[in-house]
Amino acid sequence: MKQEYIITIFSEDNIGLLSRITIIFTRRKINIDSLTVSESSISGIFKFIIVINDTADRVEKVVGQLEKIVDVIKVYANTNNEMVFQEIALYKVSTKFLFESDKVETIIRNSGARILEITRDYVVIEKTGHTEETQRLFEELNSSYGVTQFIRSGRVAITKSSIEKLSEFLKERDSMLEQID
Amino acid sequence: MATQRVSGSEAVILSLLEEGVDTIFGYPGGAIMPIYDALYDFDQKVTHYLTRHEQGAIHAAEGYAKVTGKAGVCFATSGPGATNLITGLADAMIDSIPLVCITGQVASPLLGTDAFQESDVVGITMPVTKWNYQVTKAEEIPEAIAKAFHIANTGRPGPVLLDIAKDAQFSQFDFEYKKCTKIRSYLPEYPVDPFQVKAAADIINAAKKPLLLFGHGVVIAHAEEELKEFVEKTGIPAAWTLLGLSALPSDHPLNVGMLGMHGNYGPNIKTNEADVIIAVGMRFDDRVTGKVAAYARQAKIVHLEIDSAEVNKIIKADAPVLGNAKKSLRMLIDNVNPNSHQEWLNEFKECDKIEYEKVISHDVFPKKAGLTMGEVVRIASEKTNHDAVLVTDVGQQQMIASRYFKFTQSRSNVTSGGLGTMGYALPAAMGAKIGQPDRVVFAMAGDGGFQMTIQELGTIAQYNLDIKIIVLNNNFLGMVRQWQQLFFEKRYSFTEMKNPDFVGIAKAYGLASQKVTSRDQLENAVQEMLDHKGPYVLEVVVEKEDNVFPMVPTGASISDIILEP
Numbered sequence: 001m002k003q004e005y006i007i008t009i010f011s012e013d014n015i016g017l018l019s020r021i022t023i024i025f026t027r028r029k030i031n032i033d034s035l036t037v038s039e040s041s042i043s044g045i046f047k048f049i050i051v052i053n054d055t056a057d058r059v060e061k062v063v064g065q066l067e068k069i070v071d072v073i074k075v076y077a078n079t080n081n082e083m084v085f086q087e088i089a090l091y092k093v094s095t096k097f098l099f100e101s102d103k104v105e106t107i108i109r110n111s112g113a114r115i116l117e118i119t120r121d122y123v124v125i126e127k128t129g130h131t132e133e134t135q136r137l138f139e140e141l142n143s144s145y146g147v148t149q150f151i152r153s154g155r156v157a158i159t160k161s162s163i164e165k166l167s168e169f170l171k172e173r174d175s176m177l178e179q180i181d
Numbered sequence: 182m183a184t185q186r187v188s189g190s191e192a193v194i195l196s197l198l199e200e201g202v203d204t205i206f207g208y209p210g211g212a213i214m215p216i217y218d219a220l221y222d223f224d225q226k227v228t229h230y231l232t233r234h235e236q237g238a239i240h241a242a243e244g245y246a247k248v249t250g251k252a253g254v255c256f257a258t259s260g261p262g263a264t265n266l267i268t269g270l271a272d273a274m275i276d277s278i279p280l281v282c283i284t285g286q287v288a289s290p291l292l293g294t295d296a297f298q299e300s301d302v303v304g305i306t307m308p309v310t311k312w313n314y315q316v317t318k319a320e321e322i323p324e325a326i327a328k329a330f331h332i333a334n335t336g337r338p339g340p341v342l343l344d345i346a347k348d349a350q351f352s353q354f355d356f357e358y359k360k361c362t363k364i365r366s367y368l369p370e371y372p373v374d375p376f377q378v379k380a381a382a383d384i385i386n387a388a389k390k391p392l393l394l395f396g397h398g399v400v401i402a403h404a405e406e407e408l409k410e411f412v413e414k415t416g417i418p419a420a421w422t423l424l425g426l427s428a429l430p431s432d433h434p435l436n437v438g439m440l441g442m443h444g445n446y447g448p449n450i451k452t453n454e455a456d457v458i459i460a461v462g463m464r465f466d467d468r469v470t471g472k473v474a475a476y477a478r479q480a481k482i483v484h485l486e487i488d489s490a491e492v493n494k495i496i497k498a499d500a501p502v503l504g505n506a507k508k509s510l511r512m513l514i515d516n517v518n519p520n521s522h523q524e525w526l527n528e529f530k531e532c533d534k535i536e537y538e539k540v541i542s543h544d545v546f547p548k549k550a551g552l553t554m555g556e557v558v559r560i561a562s563e564k565t566n567h568d569a570v571l572v573t574d575v576g577q578q579q580m581i582a583s584r585y586f587k588f589t590q591s592r593s594n595v596t597s598g599g600l601g602t603m604g605y606a607l608p609a610a611m612g613a614k615i616g617q618p619d620r621v622v623f624a625m626a627g628d629g630g631f632q633m634t635i636q637e638l639g640t641i642a643q644y645n646l647d648i649k650i651i652v653l654n655n656n657f658l659g660m661v662r663q664w665q666q667l668f669f670e671k672r673y674s675f676t677e678m679k680n681p682d683f684v685g686i687a688k689a690y691g692l693a694s695q696k697v698t699s700r701d702q703l704e705n706a707v708q709e710m711l712d713h714k715g716p717y718v719l720e721v722v723v724e725k726e727d728n729v730f731p732m733v734p735t736g737a738s739i740s741d742i743i744l745e746p
Contacts, residue, residue, distance in 0.1 A: 011366065019304065070364065180370055180505075
């Protein structure tokens with residue numbers, strides 16, 4: 001059965017690595033729904049968060065192939081309920097609707113969004129949440145007022161465990177590297 | 182270690198020397214000229230072989246790596262030089278062959294400008310290398326080369342590529358070399374887990390009809406002795422994959438032959454009767470498994486494997502043992518009980534009898550008029566006391582040679598397994614001969630594959646590489662024609678070939694050669710070839726429409742292997 005998986009990749013900081021990672025998905029014709037890359041809490045180690053929709057079996061195999069990349073340190077695959085995750089979306093609507101009634105303000109207030117910038121012509125609204133939530137606000141604004149620009153970020157996600165699993169993993173890896181000659 | 186002031190190009194050569202390299206295959210061109218210039222001063226320490234095409238260079242490096250166990254080294258220039266390496270890289274990637282390829286690149290300020298002979302080599306080679314890296318500063322060279330050898334040689338080996346910009350080849354820096362032994366993000370192999378070994382041993386000790394399948398991993402890990410000790414202690418029949426060929430002597434009483442689509446009858450059908458399958462250093466390729474849903478469903482699977490991504494990839498393992506085959510087999514030997522499985526082994530012998538009657542006897546001792554590939558292979562093997570190195574191309578002759586050539590020592594079989602690269606045999610045999618100069622090296626190819634890299638006859642002539650080349654000529658792309666006959670109603674769509682005078686071509690290159698068309702000439706011709714000092718091209722005109730059997734048709738279960746059309 002297909003479902004959404006969040007793949008977390010810890011890697012060295014090397015040029016070209018993103019390409020090496022994405023071709024593993026491309027080769028198996030797996031679409032990447034969202035991708036976020038940033039330095040992790042450990043300096044010099046980067047973290048990729050990749051969201052795909054596939055079966056457990058295929059995800060397991062992709063993880064195996066990702067871990068074979070020399071510059072990749074460790075890969076985890078989790079289902080949504082194992083992670084705390086969030087996305088951010090920006091919406092641009094024309095400023096005039098703000099003055100016509102208080103309905104836009106109500107929508108913003110009810111959806112927990114906020115206004116980032118107001119100019120004479122447009123308002124930029126920001127909302128964080130899961131895809132369905134940012135999408136709901138988009139539809140609400142768009143149907144009544146027309147959203148002139150919209151962008152949603154890739155997903156960021158952290159595990160529900162109390163520590164960064166990678167630190168433990170690195171210790172374990174060190175002892176394994178010592179054990180082989 | 183004291184540093185010395187050198188150019189990037191000298192640093193390349195000095196680094197290779199530090200890694201013990203004495204043989205390079207390559208082809209020069211604009212962007213790698215500084216490195217070739219540096220090489221000019223080291224001709225006492227390194228022998229460079231100029232091939233006739235970069236594909237020839239990389240297959241030669243593969244052949245060299247296979248027979249020596251050392252990484253093959255290959256040079257090419259930027260652009261087309263580098264793109265000509267792709268087939269060889271893909272071949273080495275899928276067959277786990279250690280290669281270090283060095284390509285020249287346009288000067289770093291020109292990167293991305295569509296400069297003359299610029300191509301995105303790092304981008305293009307990413308899916309077909311274990312690791313690759315672009316060097317744009319001379320200072321990076323020693324570390325990059327050290328890393329390249331460490332990655333190519335350790336764990337599951339594979340090809341790596343360094344793309345060195347021309348300005349980095351020119352600039353001067355203080356050279357110092359340090360070997361790479363550890364990379365934080367790269368675990369070459371898992372230390373063998375005693376609990377996994379114990380779980381595997383328990384399954385093996387309880388087995389009534391166990392069958393061991395061994396592949397390239399045994400050769401790569403130098404685990405031939407451990408394999409032999411393991412099967413002898415447990416009495417378990419052992420079958421080899423195409424790339425496992427020669428890891429156990431052909432005549433070992435427990436060697437039950439070859440797996441796969443054109444493998445032997447016994448190991449194929451018995452895979453589906455065994456109660457335990459012990460897979461060592463093999464990856465359940467589709468040519469071995471046939472229809473996966475009907476493969477060894479009744480058996481418990483023990484899988485000894487260095488690459489964790491191969492475990493459960495095709496066949497679920499009941500007891501995986503991760504790690505290097507030499508180490509895991511050693512630990513397993515200490516945990517298994519001495520045993521014998523004579524009755525079970527006899528069942529294989531019964532299968533052998535059936536296969537001999539229906540297939541083998543007709544192949545190797547034919548009574549019909551036309552020559553068979555099988556008898557040529559048998560005679561070549563016999564006349565070298567089954568101790569030669571066999572390099573095969575891809576297709577019918579590859580399968581026939583793999584079935585009938587006999588081996589007494591390991592690293593004697595060089596073939597393109599996973600990728601099935603036609604044109605492989607001739608250049609790979611050059612590397613094999615250079616790596617094993619004291620052994621007889623056969624290059625066996627069909628008329629199709631031979632012509633894909635026929636230009637390497639020039640390299641063979643230039644360096645007088647004593648290779649015994651056998652061209653099995655049926656004027657057809659035989660394997661494709663066989664499939665057309667069996668599965669496409671004999672519609673021979675573009676498989677017939679009008680061939681040149683191969684003897685004439687060999688002679689034009691200055692090579693000794695003869696053509697055999699009838700059985701009474703064959704033995705003498707093979708003997709003459711072996712007695713001749715230096716390279717020799719023997720063309721044998723074989724039956725036009727012979728087929729390779731047994732055969733597991735695509736998509737069929739291995740139990741449904743057919744012995745005759």
